[in-house]
Amino acid sequence: MEPVLVLVGFLGAGKTTLLKRLLLEAQQADWDPYVILNDYEHAELDARQLAGQLSEGALKPLDGSCICCSGITALRDSINRIPQRKQGITLIEANGTSDACRLMGFLGVGLDTRFKPPVQIAVVDAKNWQRRGEHNLLEANQVQVSSLIVLTHTKDLSEARIQTVKDELHQVNPHATILRVNELALWQLPELSPVSGSFDAFEHQKSHWSSCSVALPALPDEASIKALCERIPKTILRVKGCTQIGTSSDYTYFERCPDGAVSIRPFKGEPVTGSKLLVVGPGSDPGKLNEIVTQVLAAQ
Known part of the structure; x- marks a missing residue:
């Protein structure tokens, strides 16, 4: 069965940068990746930056809607139309305001049986974690049902700040594995399992x-x-x-x-x-x- 990995995270957290690195590792390991990019405006801009790392027809930009609500049907249909490949892996980058809990609840229903249950990976900017003012609730929501949390922008941070971020993330999601971005490798991802359980309700329309x-x-x-x-x-x-x-x-x-x-x-x-x-x-x-x-x- 083909793994489906969903990258979520606040605007500018480093999702696309991580995606590029995972694509390079996938090619080196003889995986055949397919990528879906979601953005409010012109997802083709970011898609063009990835085109050289993918085989022809292995990249689908989805813009003009949010894949956790109005765009969920288009996302699910796009996944089900992905050609079957040997050593296939699907990577989805959600836009930076996605309600990650809602996304996983909807996406897990209606996928073709050749796909594994979707697994969510949250990308967290450790420097700016919970320093978003009125947007802190959205950022916290994006890690609640993630199986893996990847810390970015840690280079110039003190160990005390990094540990504080980890402790706060564990409070929001005690089930997730937390790694710094340099500790992450592609081979770890297909073995992840979805996180289940209750999560806090979030008025997602506020983040539209x-x-x-x-x-x-x-x-x-x-x-x-x-x-x-x-x-x-x-x-x-x-x-x-x-x-x-x-x-x-x-x-x-x-x-x-x-x-x-x-x-x-x-x-x-x-x-x-x-x-x-x-x-x-x-x-x-x-x-x-x-x-x-x-x-x-x-x-x-």
């Missing part, structure tokens, strides 16, 4: 933040990208985009991390959506984004 995207013209340099990200209000929890720099025909991908740092890297190929700026969070507004873009370009 607005999202939007706007066309993004070519920017003069990387400094312009950083200026753009700095001007976007901190109430926006997720910022990412893809554009061209100067006269280059190549595309550049960027994102603003939870701590405000901006990550910039080459984009593989050409985005099917064209150059875009995407945001998720309270107050997302296309008019405001276009105004910020205009201000950054005028300042050059």
Whole structure:
């Protein structure tokens, strides 16, 4: 039977980075992975970054809905249509506001019998765990039914902080194994079992933040990208985009991390959506984004 692994976690916790690493390990171990990506806006952007690690037809982006509620049927249908493979493994990355308990409750019903019961893996940013203010409840909800909790962003943290995070996570979910990301290996995952039991009710609609995207013209340099990200209000929890720099025909991908740092890297190929700026969070507004873009370009 084929394992089905669901990656959940707050916006910017490091789900996609972990997914890339697991795909590399899967190839080295002769697994045949299939990936489903869920995002509010243009999941194709992240999908393009993974395309080079997968065989043709082994990647399905799902955007415009949340897979724990309105998008659950599309997710379940996508899984059931996955071609049967020797040494197959399915990896699903949920969007950063998913109600992880609700997702697992719905996803476990109606899958083809050739799949194992889905197992959830929570990715937790140890630096920012339960420092999300009004969003702490959502972050805690995302670990309640996880079989494995993976700690990221631990590099510069004290051992005391890491132990505090582990203790708090054990209180929320006493059944999960907790590992730092460098302690995790792909071979451990197919042996995980789903976590069962009761969990706290969560009003998920509160976390259905607005999202939007706007066309993004070519920017003069990387400094312009950083200026753009700095001007976007901190109430926006997720910022990412893809554009061209100067006269280059190549595309550049960027994102603003939870701590405000901006990550910039080459984009593989050409985005099917064209150059875009995407945001998720309270107050997302296309008019405001276009105004910020205009201000950054005028300042050059």
